[in-house]
Amino acid sequence: MSRLFMFEKPLGMRDTLPDLYERKAAVRSSIQGEMKRWGYQFIETPALEYYETVGAASAILDQQLFKLLDQQGHTLVLRPDMTAPIARVAASRLLKDELPIRLAYSANVYRAQQREGGRPAEFEQIGVECIGDHTISADGEGMAMMIAALKEAGLQNFQLSVGHIGFVRDFFQQILGTEERAENLTRFLYEKNYVGYREHVKSLALSSIDKQRLLDFLKLRGGEEVIEIAYGLLENGTGKKALAELEQLWGIMQDYGQEDTVKFDLTLVSHMSYYTGILFEVYAGNVGFPIGNGGRYDLLLQKFGKDTGATGFAIRMDRLLEALEDNIAAEHVCCVLYSPERRKEAFDFAREKRSSGKGVVLQDISGVKDIDACTSQYEDITFLVGKAGKESIK
Amino acid sequence: MSDVLTIAMPKGRIFEEAAELLRQAGFQLPPEFDDSRKLIIDVLEENFRFILAKPMDVPTYVEHGVADLGIAGKDVMLEEERDVYELLDLKISACYLAVAGLPNTKINDVAPKIATKYPQIAAAYFREQGEQVEIIKLNGSIELAPMIGLADRIVDIVSTGRTLKENGLVEYETIVGITSRLIVNPVSYRMKDERISEMVGRLTEVIAGEEIRS
Numbered sequence: 001m002s003r004l005f006m007f008e009k010p011l012g013m014r015d016t017l018p019d020l021y022e023r024k025a026a027v028r029s030s031i032q033g034e035m036k037r038w039g040y041q042f043i044e045t046p047a048l049e050y051y052e053t054v055g056a057a058s059a060i061l062d063q064q065l066f067k068l069l070d071q072q073g074h075t076l077v078l079r080p081d082m083t084a085p086i087a088r089v090a091a092s093r094l095l096k097d098e099l100p101i102r103l104a105y106s107a108n109v110y111r112a113q114q115r116e117g118g119r120p121a122e123f124e125q126i127g128v129e130c131i132g133d134h135t136i137s138a139d140g141e142g143m144a145m146m147i148a149a150l151k152e153a154g155l156q157n158f159q160l161s162v163g164h165i166g167f168v169r170d171f172f173q174q175i176l177g178t179e180e181r182a183e184n185l186t187r188f189l190y191e192k193n194y195v196g197y198r199e200h201v202k203s204l205a206l207s208s209i210d211k212q213r214l215l216d217f218l219k220l221r222g223g224e225e226v227i228e229i230a231y232g233l234l235e236n237g238t239g240k241k242a243l244a245e246l247e248q249l250w251g252i253m254q255d256y257g258q259e260d261t262v263k264f265d266l267t268l269v270s271h272m273s274y275y276t277g278i279l280f281e282v283y284a285g286n287v288g289f290p291i292g293n294g295g296r297y298d299l300l301l302q303k304f305g306k307d308t309g310a311t312g313f314a315i316r317m318d319r320l321l322e323a324l325e326d327n328i329a330a331e332h333v334c335c336v337l338y339s340p341e342r343r344k345e346a347f348d349f350a351r352e353k354r355s356s357g358k359g360v361v362l363q364d365i366s367g368v369k370d371i372d373a374c375t376s377q378y379e380d381i382t383f384l385v386g387k388a389g390k391e392s393i394k
Numbered sequence: 395m396s397d398v399l400t401i402a403m404p405k406g407r408i409f410e411e412a413a414e415l416l417r418q419a420g421f422q423l424p425p426e427f428d429d430s431r432k433l434i435i436d437v438l439e440e441n442f443r444f445i446l447a448k449p450m451d452v453p454t455y456v457e458h459g460v461a462d463l464g465i466a467g468k469d470v471m472l473e474e475e476r477d478v479y480e481l482l483d484l485k486i487s488a489c490y491l492a493v494a495g496l497p498n499t500k501i502n503d504v505a506p507k508i509a510t511k512y513p514q515i516a517a518a519y520f521r522e523q524g525e526q527v528e529i530i531k532l533n534g535s536i537e538l539a540p541m542i543g544l545a546d547r548i549v550d551i552v553s554t555g556r557t558l559k560e561n562g563l564v565e566y567e568t569i570v571g572i573t574s575r576l577i578v579n580p581v582s583y584r585m586k587d588e589r590i591s592e593m594v595g596r597l598t599e600v601i602a603g604e605e606i607r608s
Contacts, residue, residue, distance in 0.1 A: 161584050192479040195575055199483075221587070263584065283581040288459015289477075290581065 012113050012121025022331065023321060024124070027153045028106055031126050031315070034149040038141070040104035040128050045085040047108070051075035057303045058084040059274040064111040066121075078110035082125060083312060084300065090131045091304035098308075100133035106317075120318055127294070127314030131301065134309040136245050139278045140252030142294055146282065146313050147258050150292075154324055157285040160261055161221075162249070163268030165275045165295075167230070167242035171217065174238040175210050185214070189269040194218055220266035224250055224259075230266060242277075249278060270295065280313070284323035291319040333359035334380035337368070342384040349384065398441050399589050402461035404449035408574050411486040412465045419596040453478055453577060462582035463590065468572045469551060473512045479583050481594055482576035485601050489553035491515060491569040494540075496562065501527070501546045509539030510549035519549065519569050537561040 009015070016024065032042065049055060052075065055065055060080035068076050079085055082105045094101050106126040113119040128145065130138045143160060150158060168189070172182035188197035201214045213233050220226050227246055234240060246264065253259040270279055270293055279295025294313025301308050334353070338346035350360040361378070365385055368374045375381045403409055410428065417423055422439045435444045447455055449467060453476035456464040464478075469491055471480060491512070506527040510516040513531045520527045530545055537557060539545040551572065552558060552565065576597065578590060
């Protein structure tokens with residue numbers, strides 16, 4: 001390996017400079033505000049977790065985990081998502097009286113990138129988890145809140161695609177018979193390989209009717225009407241429960257008045273085993289990757305010893321920022337250049353301004369080499385130099 | 395502008411067949427389309443923008459969303475493993491990936507070497523066979539490698555087999571059949587759903603028609 005430059009950072013790590021920091025903070029605070037207004041409480045968890053527990057329970061692939069050893073030789077991971085740590089906290093500390101809990105977070109997560117070294121390996125996610133509520137109302141609340149939060153952040157053109165992994169599983173198993181065969185076919189959806197899916201279906205020893213049902217499955221995308229079409233593909237009732245849940249969800253989204261932003265895509269498989277029910281991804285028109293995703297994960301809490309369901313979503317801050325127009329005005333800060341003779345006057349002046357909520361930079365004039373370069377950075381400059389009484393404002 | 399559909403086309407071998415397929419599906423493409431040196435061609439009548447890219451780069455453009463759709467060989471899809479939808483087998487530019495080498499030779503036991511333009515595919519293939527080999531990445535004229543002793547075998551695309559023959563090489567194993575695919579960015583697949591579905595529908599009809607005829 002070539003020698004490192006002194007300014008280099010590990011692959012995929014990024015600095016956030018003031019302009020971007022301000023934009024990020026503004027977006028974060030508008031989303032956080034919305035989440036709090038829905039009664040979600042923010043928590044923090046440590047960046048390091050045990051590999052055997054939280055690392056293994058997380059939805060992120062093993063090769064994407066950053067692993068390290070502690071002094072006792074335990075393998076640790078830098079948290080690859082926030083859902084597993086929150087499930088750990090909820091199961092061990094918070095779940096009492098069987099009441100649903102609503103938690104939120106904004107935190108950096110870490111995922112080693114395999115390709116094109118510059119892709120962020122550390123990025124901020126902001127999201128929520130609703131734990132202990134098995135109703136579709138909880139799924140609907142998550143989606144409606146995500147929409148509200150994105151609108152609050154100023155995002156205009158976006159869409160949620162909603163699927164149901166339970167439907168995929170039931171439907172495939174009914175036709176294919178075994179879990180293993182169903183999983184093989186599901187993998188093609190997960191890999192987004194429709195050509196492979198069709199070839200695989202054609203190669204199976206099935207009746208032509210069943211083959212056609214599997215091929216028609218790929219068309220289950222669109223509005224409310226998709227559910228009706230999906231009912232038509234079913235036989236003897238398997239898969240009905242999942243479709244009834246989607247119907248109910250549609251009703252809930254209508255009551256929220258948010259159904260315009262939602263489309264069904266029953267072919268959506270975001271993960272091979274993590275989700276257990278309704279799942280969704282959110283897309284913005286000008287960004288090539290999903291800016292957020294979520295869904296129901298009823299099996300995760302079991303791994304931490306509580307038998308209860310949960311649903312949640314996470315928004316990727318970097319992609320959301322990419323989708324948003326750069327419309328956040330920089331905070332107005334003025335500058336006071338002073339010399340020692342008028343130092344106290346300068347301090348008093350600054351204190352007064354600051355107490356009225358203004359930002360003031362106090363700069364000893366002898367610390368500045370190029371006065372013009374310094375003054376050009378600020379719109380509002382006050383000189384308190386030389387003998388008192390000769391204040392000048394640029 | 396937002397309704398424009400951007401399509402990444404592979405320059406070279408696949409390009410003509412792909413353009414022909416689009417014409418058969420009833421899309422109006424200008425005649426200068428075929429011999430233009432431009433990298434971006436706007437077709438206003440259809441509200442299309444074509445970008446002409448190196449075949450290996452097509453999935454990259456599509457994954458990043460700067461192209462909504464793309465036409466890419468399955469060889470490139472296997473090598474690049476990009477996060478895009480592989481919607482349609484266009485059944486054009488058929489060929490296959492094969493292992494080839496000088497006739498009547500064995501893979502060297504001491505230092506088995508494989509030269510290829512497709513290091514991922516080659517590595518995966520020999521791993522599945524349980525063979526430990528060294529993969530040497532080349533960018534072209536792969537046939538040279540066994541002839542001058544750089545490698546025992548090559549992994550490359552074979553369409554007619556003529557290049558191999560002219561250089562005195564023979565095929566040992568076929569790895570996988572290759573055709574061109576219509577690929578789509580996951581976000582475009584949802585946000586520009588109607589236009590993409592319409593295009594897929596028209597292309598499907600043409601491909602099905604070709605199959606019946608042949």
